[in-house]
Amino acid sequence: MATIDNSFKTNHTCLRVKDPQISTKFYEDNFGLKIYRTFPFPQFNFSLYMLCYNNPSSPYYNNMWADREGILELTHNYGTESDPNYTINNGNVEPHRGFGHICFSVDNIEEACNRLEKNGVKFQKKLTDGRQKDIAFALDPDGYWIELIEHGINKNIGKTDLTTYRLNHTMIRVKDPKKSLQFYKDVLGMKLFSTRVHEGAKFTLYFLGYDHDSNFVENEESKVNQAKRQSVLELTHNWGTESDPNFKGYHNGNAQPQGYGHICISMQNAEKFCNEIEEKFGDELNWSVKFNKGGLKNLAFIKDPDGYSIEIIPSWIFDGENKS
Numbered sequence: 001m002a003t004i005d006n007s008f009k010t011n012h013t014c015l016r017v018k019d020p021q022i023s024t025k026f027y028e029d030n031f032g033l034k035i036y037r038t039f040p041f042p043q044f045n046f047s048l049y050m051l052c053y054n055n056p057s058s059p060y061y062n063n064m065w066a067d068r069e070g071i072l073e074l075t076h077n078y079g080t081e082s083d084p085n086y087t088i089n090n091g092n093v094e095p096h097r098g099f100g101h102i103c104f105s106v107d108n109i110e111e112a113c114n115r116l117e118k119n120g121v122k123f124q125k126k127l128t129d130g131r132q133k134d135i136a137f138a139l140d141p142d143g144y145w146i147e148l149i150e151h152g153i154n155k156n157i158g159k160t161d162l163t164t165y166r167l168n169h170t171m172i173r174v175k176d177p178k179k180s181l182q183f184y185k186d187v188l189g190m191k192l193f194s195t196r197v198h199e200g201a202k203f204t205l206y207f208l209g210y211d212h213d214s215n216f217v218e219n220e221e222s223k224v225n226q227a228k229r230q231s232v233l234e235l236t237h238n239w240g241t242e243s244d245p246n247f248k249g250y251h252n253g254n255a256q257p258q259g260y261g262h263i264c265i266s267m268q269n270a271e272k273f274c275n276e277i278e279e280k281f282g283d284e285l286n287w288s289v290k291f292n293k294g295g296l297k298n299l300a301f302i303k304d305p306d307g308y309s310i311e312i313i314p315s316w317i318f319d320g321e322n323k324s
Contacts, residue, residue: 045077064316092145103168149168172236192208
């Protein structure tokens with residue numbers, strides 16, 4: 001296995017957006033995120049907007065953007081904001097299902113939902129809808145689903161504090177959980193936080209990420225503690241897809257019609273990590289771009305068993321280090 005040190009983090013989730021002005025304002029006003037860095041790449045006709053929680057109480061307050069968890073990367077391809085025919089694939093509509101949602105954990109979910117409703121935010125599922133009364137799903141300007149769960153940190157009755165919010169997880173659907181878990185654990189070095197089986201609805205959820213505590217025990221994370229994390233990866237397996245000959249697989253977000261882009265992991269020595277996994281796994285790996293071989297330098301893109309992209313970057317990367 002490749003060397004997994006304490007610098008490994010799940011850094012960001014990338015979503016394409018139609019109009020960056022509308023989307024950045026939405027996430028700032030409703031979820032308390034702030035633009036931390038903007039990267040214009042006119043030579044490639046797109047810009048990246050890196051949003052995060054940059055509160056002094058954050059453990060990453062003094063870290064560079066790539067050495068953090070909980071970053072939301074909004075990608076804007078120039079011209080989409082004025083194209084009446086351009087739409088985003090939110091990943092939840094057949095036949096292009098794949099990516100499911102991002103999730104924010106909040107201090108007081110009832111008050112958080114009330115605040116969003118007052119702000120005119122639309123909902124896919126309100127707290128009062130359906131059987132699960134402890135989660136809700138809001139919709140962003142492009143129709144992406146945003147799950148809301150409660151972590152209860154500094155909870156006050158009748159109030160919600162945006163500075164306590166966290167970008168908790170990103171959900172993607174997978175065809176075969178055995179293959180996916182093997183990839184994320186054995187190749188990328190993630191750990192399994194918890195597994196939740198929903199027998200009635202015939203699906204299972206697997207939650208993964210990085211934890212460098214020597215006392216951490218896999219697959220025993222409580223729901224409460226997991227809600228306090230950032231940048232968790234949720235794999236959703238709908239039972240039977242792995243053995244269904246008629247199931248053609250999930251949409252990876254990067255094929256047309258596009259929407260979801262990728263998750264990104266960062267570490268101190270990304271080049272060393274890429275070399276190590278390539279040496280160990282060889283042709284078993286599916287690279288979109290090997291490290292430092294693409295138009296943008298100091299990064300790589302690898303694909304998981306379902307074709308979803310994972311970016312790999314060094315945790316020290318900054319504006320001047322990422323030019324073509």
